[in-house]
Amino acid sequence: xxxxxxxxxxxxxxxxxxxxxxxxxxxxxxxxxxxxxxxxxxxxxxxxxxxxxxxxxxxxxxxxxxxxxxxxxxxxxxxxxxxxxxxxxxxxxxxxxxxxxxxxxxxxxxxxxxxxxxxxxxxxxxxxxxxxxxxxxxxxxxxxxxxxxxxxxx
Amino acid sequence: xxxxxxxxxxxxxxxxxxxxxxxxxxxxxxxxxxxxxxxxxxxxxxxxxxxxxxxxxxxxxxxxxxxxxxxxxxxxxxxxxxxxxxxxxxxxxxxxxxxxxxxxxxxxxxxxxxxxxxxxxxxxxxxxxxxxxxxxxxxxxxxxxxxxxxxxxx
DNA sequence: TATTGTTATACTCTATAACTATA
DNA sequence: TATAGTTATAGAGTATAACAATA
Numbered sequence: 072x073x074x075x076x077x078x079x080x081x082x083x084x085x086x087x088x089x090x091x092x093x094x095x096x097x098x099x100x101x102x103x104x105x106x107x108x109x110x111x112x113x114x115x116x117x118x119x120x121x122x123x124x125x126x127x128x129x130x131x132x133x134x135x136x137x138x139x140x141x142x143x144x145x146x147x148x149x150x151x152x153x154x155x156x157x158x159x160x161x162x163x164x165x166x167x168x169x170x171x172x173x174x175x176x177x178x179x180x181x182x183x184x185x186x187x188x189x190x191x192x193x194x195x196x197x198x199x200x201x202x203x204x205x206x207x208x209x210x211x212x213x214x215x216x217x218x219x220x221x222x223x224x225x
Numbered sequence: 226x227x228x229x230x231x232x233x234x235x236x237x238x239x240x241x242x243x244x245x246x247x248x249x250x251x252x253x254x255x256x257x258x259x260x261x262x263x264x265x266x267x268x269x270x271x272x273x274x275x276x277x278x279x280x281x282x283x284x285x286x287x288x289x290x291x292x293x294x295x296x297x298x299x300x301x302x303x304x305x306x307x308x309x310x311x312x313x314x315x316x317x318x319x320x321x322x323x324x325x326x327x328x329x330x331x332x333x334x335x336x337x338x339x340x341x342x343x344x345x346x347x348x349x350x351x352x353x354x355x356x357x358x359x360x361x362x363x364x365x366x367x368x369x370x371x372x373x374x375x376x377x378x379x
Numbered sequence: 380t381a382t383t384g385t386t387a388t389a390c391t392c393t394a395t396a397a398c399t400a401t402a
Numbered sequence: 403t404a405t406a407g408t409t410a411t412a413g414a415g416t417a418t419a420a421c422a423a424t425a
Contacts, residue, residue, distance in 0.1 A: 112242055
């Protein structure tokens with residue numbers, strides 16, 4: 072890229088930086104909105120997935136959520152401490168823990184959704200419903216999972 | 226929101242969470258791509274703004290970049306240590322520092338842009354040019370600046 | 380020996396408040 | 403007293419490696 076091109080570029084012309092910035096702000100907003108119950112976006116996503124897919128092993132959760140094992144441990148510790156989810160050993164393979172959302176977890180999830188609705192209203196208030204859906208579709212197609220592409224280069 | 230609606234919702238139906246997640250990944254990717262020179266998205270944005278707007282006070286940079294004063298200090302410390310930018314006192318008001326990008330900074334900016342291009346190619350590789358521009362326009366309209374709306378509620 | 384989950388640790392980013400120096 | 407910049411610190415997120423228990 073030439074010096075002229077660089078100097079002509081507006082700061083937020085770089086979509087990667089724009090996404091990084093807006094995403095970080097979104098994360099902070101979500102955390103504040105959930106603040107009352109003391110957890111963050113990770114906790115919300117985990118609860119949602121448990122509600123959606125039912126009881127499952129931590130390994131499955133790790134893959135579904137795309138988080139590091141050590142991250143999931145701390146999230147589950149928090150959820151369990153607050154009685155929103157429970158771990159129990161799998162009798163068939165005592166290495167595994169089956170994670171299940173509790174009734175209290177389902178109640179908390181309702182409040183989580185309400186908080187998210189509020190955050191989204193703030194973030195996306197300048198877009199109409201059509202634009203929001205379009206943004207959603209485009210964002211869904213951004214590649215954020217570790218790449219398993221064939222090595223075409225490098 | 227009813228229990229039925231919640232259980233029907235797919236995890237990533239919540240645009241706020243999707244944005245938060247993708248944005249965090251983008252930030253990590255940017256940091257890794259810039260890793261060779263040892264700085265992150267903040268440093269890139271700061272350099273870009275200095276290239277774009279020329280020498281300016283830290284106060285102006287703080288507003289332009291939307292960062293906390295203490296954040297800017299550490300970013301400028303890093304840039305200055307590596308000789309990419311310089312602070313000098315404003316003779317007219319010795320409280321102020323004027324920040325200016327160096328020649329080395331301009332050179333580094335070229336590499337920053339190349340790294341960003343690579344990151345964006347990975348993130349947005351499944352979108353065509355038209356979709357990328359559309360995503361850019363939509364993301365630009367997401368409200369991430371502190372709200373100064375009239376208090377219509379709460 | 381491999382796998383599941385846990386612990387410990389280090390690094391980055393964000394945010395707040397207290398501080399120095401100038402005005 | 404107000405403003406520009408700095409320092410110190412706390413909190414959240416990410417990432418890695420070492421570890422215990424079980425298979």
